[in-house]
Amino acid sequence: MSFPWAKQYEPQQPLMKWLDEKLPLPRLVYNAVGAGYPVPRNLNYFWNFGVLAGAALAIQIITGIVLAMHYAANAGVAFNSVEHIMRDVNAGWFIRYAHMNGASMFFIVVYLHIFRGLYYGSYKAPREMVWLLGVVIFLLMMATAFMGYVLPWGQMSFWGAQVITGFFSAIPVVGEPIRVWLLGGFAPDNAALNRFFSLHYLLPFVIAGVVILHIWALHIPGSNNPTGIEVKDEQDTVPFHPYYTAKDGFGLGIFLLMFVLLTFFSPNLLGHADNYIPANPLSTPAHIVPEWYFWPFYAILRAFTFNFLWIDAKLWGVIAMFASIALLFFLPWLDSSPVKSSTYRPLYKKFFWVLVFDVLLLGVCGKMPAEQPWVVLSQIGAAYYFAHFLIILPIVSRIERPAPMPNSITEAVLAKHADDMSAAATA
Numbered sequence: 337m338s339f340p341w342a343k344q345y346e347p348q349q350p351l352m353k354w355l356d357e358k359l360p361l362p363r364l365v366y367n368a369v370g371a372g373y374p375v376p377r378n379l380n381y382f383w384n385f386g387v388l389a390g391a392a393l394a395i396q397i398i399t400g401i402v403l404a405m406h407y408a409a410n411a412g413v414a415f416n417s418v419e420h421i422m423r424d425v426n427a428g429w430f431i432r433y434a435h436m437n438g439a440s441m442f443f444i445v446v447y448l449h450i451f452r453g454l455y456y457g458s459y460k461a462p463r464e465m466v467w468l469l470g471v472v473i474f475l476l477m478m479a480t481a482f483m484g485y486v487l488p489w490g491q492m493s494f495w496g497a498q499v500i501t502g503f504f505s506a507i508p509v510v511g512e513p514i515r516v517w518l519l520g521g522f523a524p525d526n527a528a529l530n531r532f533f534s535l536h537y538l539l540p541f542v543i544a545g546v547v548i549l550h551i552w553a554l555h556i557p558g559s560n561n562p563t564g565i566e567v568k569d570e571q572d573t574v575p576f577h578p579y580y581t582a583k584d585g586f587g588l589g590i591f592l593l594m595f596v597l598l599t600f601f602s603p604n605l606l607g608h609a610d611n612y613i614p615a616n617p618l619s620t621p622a623h624i625v626p627e628w629y630f631w632p633f634y635a636i637l638r639a640f641t642f643n644f645l646w647i648d649a650k651l652w653g654v655i656a657m658f659a660s661i662a663l664l665f666f667l668p669w670l671d672s673s674p675v676k677s678s679t680y681r682p683l684y685k686k687f688f689w690v691l692v693f694d695v696l697l698l699g700v701c702g703k704m705p706a707e708q709p710w711v712v713l714s715q716i717g718a719a720y721y722f723a724h725f726l727i728i729l730p731i732v733s734r735i736e737r738p739a740p741m742p743n744s745i746t747e748a749v750l751a752k753h754a755d756d757m758s759a760a761a762t763a
């Protein structure tokens with residue numbers, strides 16, 4: 337929906353007028369992220385994370401293209417080509433560390449972006465499509481990150497690829513042929529490395545395409561906001577530029593500060609030392625562990641330790657892991673509460689924080705070896721994860737009595753302003 341009070345683009349210079357007639361790109365930018373896009377006036381800093389995810393994607397694409405100029409996707413030399421980048425290429429160490437840590441920063445901001453959506457009910461109508469496209473992006477990000485981690489051809493690269501592709505063989509009858517077909521061999525080797533490299537280069541551009549659809553879908557209803565109340569009139573909005581370009585710019589500064597701190601002062605903090613050992617198919621590492629952003633899903637994958645209903649435990653693990661993400665596609669319809677924001681959902685808010693704790697617990701379990709107490713904790717954590725979405729959320733959304741809500745965004749803002757003023761007066 338374009339709001340009737342949105343400012344209109346009026347080119348001033350002759351060149352811009354000419355361009356506007358031939359190819360109205362500046363008009364598109366003006367209406368998408370400029371003064372022509374009205375946005376709720378009460379967005380908090382959690383609304384920075386979409387733009388930050390876009391910045392992280394851009395950083396990954398730029399650093400990735402430079403890395404690909406020096407990397408050799410051949411199992412015989414891949415490891416050494418990465419060492420060559422680190423030691424011989426001018427600023428190669430910086431580009432590589434930026435790309436490595438950029439992936440972590442990307443997942444940090446996207447996880448915060450997703451949990452923001454969960455807290456403020458941004459996945460609900462009329463923004464279901466924004467959410468669904470977001471889940472597609474998330475799946476593509478996971479595939480891209482997994483394939484990228486294989487490229488340095490270190491021990492964790494090789495054994496990670498071996499374990500994850502090994503899960504295909506859990507599928508009865510066709511599983512093993514599928515695995516061999518995907519890898520181009522019986523174990524990860526040159527063919528697998530080459531196709532992973534090709535796809536790792538391709539997918540970020542597919543992600544960029546889906547991001548355009550994501551933002552397009554968002555611009556139809558416009559942004560949600562911390563109250564979850566839809567925009568009613570002009571008073572409820574401010575133009576995106578300069579208000580949110582400034583706010584996003586500040587957020588971007590903080591993001592870049594964190595990024596350079598990680599990249600320059602502790603570039604291997606989030607990595608695994610074993611990936612500095614060349615891949616060796618004859619020596620299995622004591623403990624195969626994926627990158628931190630996969631830990632919660634890895635814990636769900638390993639939570640099944642027993643066969644059940646004639647289905648192998650390993651296959652259950654694979655089904656559960658995929659289901660834990662696929663479930664998110666149904667979220668807009670699992671939660672039937674008409675109230676979006678947790679601010680006015682006292683019961684949902686409690687369960688939201690339990691879910692946050694549960695995902696963190698799953699993360700710790702995914703990092704730890706498959707031993708007690710981590711196995712039982714990952715079973716409890718995985719069971720709770722599914723219960724949250726499939727049982728708790730549908731019930732809570734039916735029985736919950738929401739807190740009294742303001743009539744409009746402006747009313748909420750003015751009430752908060754009055755509260756702040758009286759607090760200041762009594763202080």
Ligand code: HEM
Nearest residue numbers: 383385386387389390453458459467470471474547559560
């Ligand atoms: C490359 C990754 C992504 C990029 C670049 C991206 C970008 C954006 C941008 C720029 C916005 C508007 C600003 C904001 O609300 O923060 C947005 C909104 C949104 N995104 Fe994403 N996003 C990404 C991934 C995801 C994922 C993985 C999900 C969910 C699974 C998601 C769900 C949403 C939702 C529901 C909104 C609407 C928020 C609202 O209006 O309250 N996004 N996204």
